[in-house]
Amino acid sequence: MLEDLDRLYQAQRGRNSLFSEKFCAPPNTDMGMIERIIAGRAGNGFWIVGPASSTPSISKKKKQYQKKTIRFVEAMAMPSFARRKAILLSRNLCNSSDVLRYSLLSLTSSARSFSSSGSEENDVVVIGGGPGGYVAAIKAAQLGLKTTCIEKRGALGGTCLNVGCIPSKALLHSSHMYHEAKHAFASHGVKFSSVEVDLPAMMGQKDKAVANLTRGIEGLFKKNKVNYVKGYGKFISPSEVSVDTTEGGSTTVKGKNIIIATGSDVKSLPGVTIDEKKIVSSTGALALSEIPKKLVVIGAGYIGLEMGSVWGRLGSEVTVVEFASDIVPSMDGEVRKQFQRSLEKQKMKFMLKTKVVGVDTSGEGVKLTIEPAAGGEQSTLEADVVLVSAGRTPFTAGLGLDKIGVDTDKAGRITVNERFATTVPGVYAIGDVIPGPMLAHKAEEDGVACVEFIAGKEGHVDYDLVPGVVYTHxxxxxxxxxxxxxxxxxxxxxxxxxxxxxxxxxxxxxxxxxxxxxxxxxxxxxxxxxxxxxxxxxxxxxxxxxxxxxxxxxxxxxxxxxxxxxxxxxxxxxxxxxxxxxxxx
The missing domain is CATH 3.30.390.30 (FAD/NAD-linked reductase, C-terminal dimerisation domain)
Structure with a gap:
């Protein structure tokens, strides 16, 4: 029968039209009570029509098996294609060879039991209030689980909202408006005598957006009854987290299921010390007090190109130094070449296959000593500000993972199974601290799926279909x-x-x-x-x-x-x- 279901599923892939086909269970199966299955795709797809006309005599054990089978078939009738696919994959009914991980849950749950509403122990404790953490906390509360979220920053939203995705997009938009006003408005018949950059006002607009969105998440926590603890959390046991609060005190938070969602931190380079003044991370690049005449960006990934675009539009001379032979290595090669040409037309310079071997900040600016990636003659590159954007690394320092036995890989990422469970029962991990794309929207999907697993539902995340965007122009x-x-x-x-x-x-x-x-x-x-x-x-x-x-x-x-x-x-x-x-x- 499973092969026939697989055939029906595969037959509908890529079709627009409604079709149906009679299915007859072989006489030697335990599913004789299902006489026919109609599988179709009209709008949202699979459904079951008609009860069996007769049911063969079966044992109690077989009835239990058939009960599970009916749950499986009924689940296939769900309107969500994604959830149907998760169930098909759970029964090995469709090809998942091109999926990095498609998480799914069997008919039973491995989560710990849940607390009563009056208990001091939480059903779910989330360490980290970024895109993965706060979404997981809200989803857990929506599923009826008593939930607490611990966030060290004292402001929800994580790196993305506070010093990443959101403030960078605010500056990208503001700088693009300035650039268009200066270079493109006249061709549309809009003329004026002069246009100037008011950097403090631009930064103020960015900060306003961040503050509003942060308050919005706190409002969502209150709406969904998520307990919010501000402070740095660390494990003292697999079910207890000690928190040094931002107010100077300490408390212990207990949870039957604990989710690690602590995100990532800037990856440093040997010999390059970030002081957030002359040598800055993406955080410092979002808060410069003046426009640098010369900006050197180390790293030609998403972050480096976006921040280079911001300051380039505002008047900086931008040079990007990249060790690899290409910018954004994950990008399609043909599109990448066209993209690089576009950035070069915007006067962004590229030094590919180049590495930084020395830094001198003793003078007013910064002097970088560079050489070919394969070795060779050295040269000097001068800048007012250097942005280090060589990637990010999982943030797990001080969590006490070794104390409770949570395994990590060589890259520092927490080892998890297809249900986001770590090597310690009841402890889970999501987002940037586990393998997969280090993207906010991926972390959000992780958070929802992880909590669904804990609640005994089917979670699903397809890492092969996570979109990626470079927000330049x-x-x-x-x-x-x-x-x-x-x-x-x-x-x-x-x-x-x-x-x-x-x-x-x-x-x-x-x-x-x-x-x-x-x-x-x-x-x-x-x-x-x-x-x-x-x-x-x-x-x-x-x-x-x-x-x-x-x-x-x-x-x-x-x-x-x-x-x-x-x-x-x-x-x-x-x-x-x-x-x-x-x-x-």
Missing amino acids: PEVASVGKTEEQVKALGVEYRVGKFPFMANSRAKAIDDAEGVVKILAEKESDRILGVHIMAPNAGELIHEAVLALHYGASSEDIARTCHAHPTMSEALKEAAMATYDKPIHI
Whole structure:
């Protein structure tokens, strides 16, 4: 029967039309009570029609097995495609070889028992109030679990909200507005005598956004009855956390299930000491008191390019030093080259295959000694400010993990299984402290899935379909596999591309630099990856994310009506180019 269910599931992948097929259980199975299963995809898919006309005589043990089977089949009737997929994977009914981890839960739960409402012990304790931690805490409370969240910063939202994603996007937007006013408004008929940067006001707008969002999360905690403890937490046992509070006291928080969500910290470089004045991390780069004439960025990843863009737009001469041969190594190669050319047109300089071997801060500025990555002649690079953006490392210092026996790998990441459980029963970990993309939205998904596991439900996170975005201008957004990855798998594929130069909306607003690229399996037309370089690519990518989650084909997108004129039409045209031919090029 399981093979037949698999066949029905695989048959519907990539289809638009409703179909049904009779299923008959073999006489020697324990599922004779199920006479037929109708599997379809109209809107949201699987359902079961009709009870069995007769039930064979079966033993009590077999009845219990059939009861579980019915739960499984009923679960397949859920409207959520993602949850149905989790259940199919739990029964090994569909191919998960291209999924880094698709978390799922069996019919039984390994979580500890829950506390009564009047108990002092929590059902869930979350250490860390960042995107993963606060989302996990709220979700746990929504599921009826008594929950406490411990946050050392004294402000919720973690690195992302306080000194990362949110303040950087505020500065990216403000600096882009200034750059457009200075360089583009005149071509649209908007003229003025001068435009100036008011850096304190710009920083004030950033800080206002952060403060409002932080207060918003505290409001959500109150709404959902999450207990909030401000302080630094560390394990004293697998079910107890000692907290040194921000007010100077101490307390002990008990929990039947404890989630580690402490995030990550800036990765340092040998011989490069960050003082947040001349040599800054991303935190310091978000709070500079004046615009540096020369800014050197060490590291050509997401953070370095975004912060380089901010200060470059405001007038800094930006040079990016990267040890690797490419910027953003995880990006599709063809899109990466076009992206680098775009940044170079914005006067951002790149020194690839280059390493920093010395730093001198004795003078007014900073002198970096650099040499080729493979070794060779050294040279000096001068700057007013140096930004170190060489990645991040899991933050687990001082948590007492070794005391309770939580294992970590060589990179310092906490070892977890498919249910986010560590090597210590009742202790879980999510977000940046475990393997996987170090992204806020990935941490959020981890948090929800982890709590669902604890509550005895099915959790699901597909790390292969986590979108990534570089928030420069143009933005670059991707989901799924790059062309290099598809080639490495040996899969026959087709490529469809469409430039925004041929998109009517992009031309109308005079912002048409970029491209959409779609990779699809040749035989089935199933989409394998989508890569977009365009204004607001981070918003455009989510149609592709949904398409990949549903196993859609390029024809599915191509035959979906898109409003005109919109930037989204470029995705439709690229899909048409993948399986057939585009209209407008």
